[in-house]
Amino acid sequence: MKKIVVIGAGVSGLATAYAVEQQARAINLDVQVTVLEKQQRCGGKIWSRHEDGYLCEWGPNGFLDNKPATLELCKALDISSELLRSDDNARKRFIFSANKLHKLPENGAQFFASNLLSWPGKLRLVGELFVGAKNDGSDETLAEFGRRRLGAEALDKLIAPMAGGIFAGDPETMSVKSCFPRIVELEQQYGGLLKAMIKMARQKRAERKAGKQVASAAGPGGVLTSFTGGIQQLTDSLTQAINGEIRSGLGVDSIEYYDDYVLGLSDGSVLDADVVISAAPANALAAMITKLRPEAGQLLAKIPYAPMNVVCLGYAREQLQCDLEGFGYLIPRQEGCSVLGTLWDSSIFAGRAPQGKVMLRSMMGGATRPQVADLTDDQVQILVQADLERIMGIKVSPEFVRIYRHQYAIPQYVRGHGSLVKQVRSELSSLPGLFLTGNAYDGIGLNDCVSNANKTAQQAVEFIAAK
Helix, strand or coil: CEEEEEECCEHHHHHHHHHHHHHHHHCCCCEEEEEEECCCCCECCCCEEEECCEEEECCCCCEECCCHHHHHHHHHCCCHHHEEECCHHHHCEEEEECCEEEECCCCHHHHHHCCCCCHHHHHHHHHHHHCCCCCCCCCCEHHHHHHHHCCHHHHHHHHHHHHHHHHCCCCCCEEHHHHCHHHHHHHHHHCCHHHHHHHHHHHHHHHHHCCCCCCCCCCCCCCEEEECCCCHHHHHHHHHHCCCEEEECCCEEEEEECCCEEEEECCCCEEEECEEEECCCHHHHHHHCCCCCHHHHHHHCCCCEEEEEEEEEEEEHHHCCCCCCCCEEECCHHHCCCCCEEECHHHHCCCCCCCCEEEEEEEEECCCCHHHHHCCHHHHHHHHHHHHHHHHCCCCCCCEEEEEEEEEEEECCECCHHHHHHHHHHHHCCCCCEEECCCCCCCCCHHHHHHHHHHHHHHHHHHHHHC
8 A cells, every 4th residue: 555645634635535535446556545734724825714604715716617627527526506606796896996887897898998998909909900929939038028018007907906806916016927827829820919800700600600619708807706615615525525635733853865755844843655646835845945955945935925915894784885796896006095805795695695795805015015924813804995095985884894814825936937946846746645736836727726736646646556
């Protein structure tokens, strides 16, 4: 029997452990899986908090249904019946600019009617049709890409807020190739983004005309999906489905390698393994391998993380005069607000607030505002409420407040990230049976984590089978 240790019981670690067991069983491979988790609870940043009738997501609140990995995992876990798609109103997304909420256009007519961009800004964006593709292989930042293809105004009012909402990132440092590989592919394949949209739309019309079933777009890249009891239902189900031992409250201090791996644990004990899969954050893994492979440790430590405060506020609906039909809004940095944006959680998913109540969830911090980590809870609440008053006209105090802090919230894929990850894996390639997964390397989204977990599990199982 081969011993496999998975470090980290966030969604990446749990999904990898589950996939290892399933894939090994399919080929009659005898393995013993042990999952080690430093915290007392499993799930990592996925944590659905049920308090006073509200459902607060401590971290991510769902996944997009446009990729198969997470949906297939839900089917395998027999929890598909618990899936909850976001309300159709969640397609309405807003940008706060010039002291006004602007609905993001969903078609050409709405784009030209919108006041979000000035007419010069609109014409510059349309002028993207005449911008040539860049084929020198350089790793542009998102800001460089945005200015080159769409113009400075589109960068400030559309691209930068989106980058803050997804990555909590700074477009001036983010690698467009690592963060948004698809748009780089579209530029290379079609010569530009608008050209790609036009050609793909024509292709879909032709497919519909030929009688083929074509998925319609609902929101950016799919429909946001969770569970009736919150996104934690996924990690809870994974925890229950894993046959091996899950040891929480037990961290890994060091990894050593002789003929097999020896892990020094936080309680002073050691654990040996034939295969080690790290789903720990990059900075945590860096500390574990600093003696074994100091060069790899130094490289891993270069992957930065952005801090984040998640602020959930509950109100009586009758006290709010604002329209809450929609997903929420993002805020350009130039507006001088304290938060990156606010989600209208109780409008997105049913069951997030008691009857007659609403819940708003604001994100504060990120790569452009790391100083929020030093604010007190009272300061955080004052700043968030000030933004809500300015943007939505909410002057009443919330009846429910929860503030969740993440010192290392989201890894930042800065310029050169892809090259850095390759160097890390190269430095570790001489260690047979050591594999990396998690959101620090090849995608931060939940779909990315599940997909990469499956790939990592396959690599580990193939390694064991070949021994």
